[in-house]
Structures are given as structure tokens and as C-alpha cells.
Amino acid sequence: SQKIEQNSEALNIQEGKTATLTCNYTNYSPAYLQWYRQDPGRGPVFLLLIRENEKEKRKERLKVTFDTTLKQSLFHITASQPADSATYLCALDDAGGFKTIFGAGTRLFVKA
């Protein structure tokens, strides 16, 4: 079955730097991959979706890449701010079904 691996260790970076988060999957390549942000005690909020035929997607300070050869997606936040501190979840489809499989997320701390 498909498994998603996100770094369980928190990422600490300085304000203004670029944060890079990694999402690896183990089995089939999904048709698309999504990234969500989750703040403590809140539900996840959708950020970006990238399809298997897209190598890169950008939205403001966010950039997502999708490498089906490496079975990996990278999520970048440029010019990071303390307000970007949150947990970021990677999610992908289950090969044609209704389900979306979510990773456990990586906690990001941006220090002022």
C-alpha cells in the first residue's frame, strides 16, 4: 500500500530564509499531490496541488516540485516569516479512488 514519509523532526529556520520540506512516497506515483498547512488545534488548509505531468507549481512565496523518478515532492517557502510557523502536510490520491492519503506532516518553526 502507498505510504507517505515526511520528516518527523521539526524544521527550525531563521526569518527571511527559504524553508524546504520533503515528502516521499513509496509505491505508485500518484496522479496528483497536495500540500496543506495545519495550525495547532485547527483543521488543515489547502495550499497547492501539483499533477504528475507538472514539475513545478508556484503560488506567491510557495513553490512545489514533483519528481516521479525520485518519488518525491519538495515544498519551498521563500522569504519565510514567523507567521509561516505551522505543520505542513503532504497528501496524495489513492490511485483512482476517493481516498486522499495524508502524511503525518513536518512542523516548521520560523524564528524572528
Add this chain to the structure above:
Amino acid sequence: SQTIHQWPATLVQPVGSPLSLECTVEGTSNPNLYWYRQAAGRGLQLLFYSVGIGQISSEVPQNLSASRPQDRQFILSSKKLLLSDSGFYLCAWDQGREQPQHFGDGTRLSIL
């Protein structure tokens, strides 16, 4: 605009008591609806999903059940709660594949 409401926000229940968590969606019709549980530091575990009124698919065998009595209403229930039912319960909706999921703010359930 679409909104999703989940209540209550927190709930403390004794072992063996019943449970009813409600989720309603506004501003969209015929959404796919989902119930997830999130343990601390873990990914979202899909419990139930529904593609229409009265149509419920269960992903994890357990003492929980779900119902969809109306198009935009999704209810999670239990007749007798177990200690292992503690967790953060999230309701979500989407409009199909390759569409982002929109989450409620969750219910923190503690079983004593």
C-alpha cells in the same frame, strides 16, 4: 462562499457513553464528505466517506458509525465509546478528484 461547521469543539466523555458529532457544509451541493481522526504526531486516518445521501463507506472497522441524513450533513456516532476513541476528529468536504479538501476546525474528544 462555502463553509463547513463542526461541533462541538471539545468533548469529554466517559467510557461506555454514546457519541454524536455533527458536521454541516454550506454553499455547495452534493459534496463528498469525510470523517478523519488524527492522533498526536500522526497523519489523518480516514474513518468514513460519503458520495451521497445515505451512502457511507467505512475504511476502518471499529465501534464508530457514520450517517448522512441530508446532502450537506454528516454525523459520526458511537453507541459505546472506548478509551482508544480519544483523538482529534475532523470533517472535510470536496467536489471530486483533483479538488482540494476543505476541513472543519475539528472536535477534540477525550475519553475518561
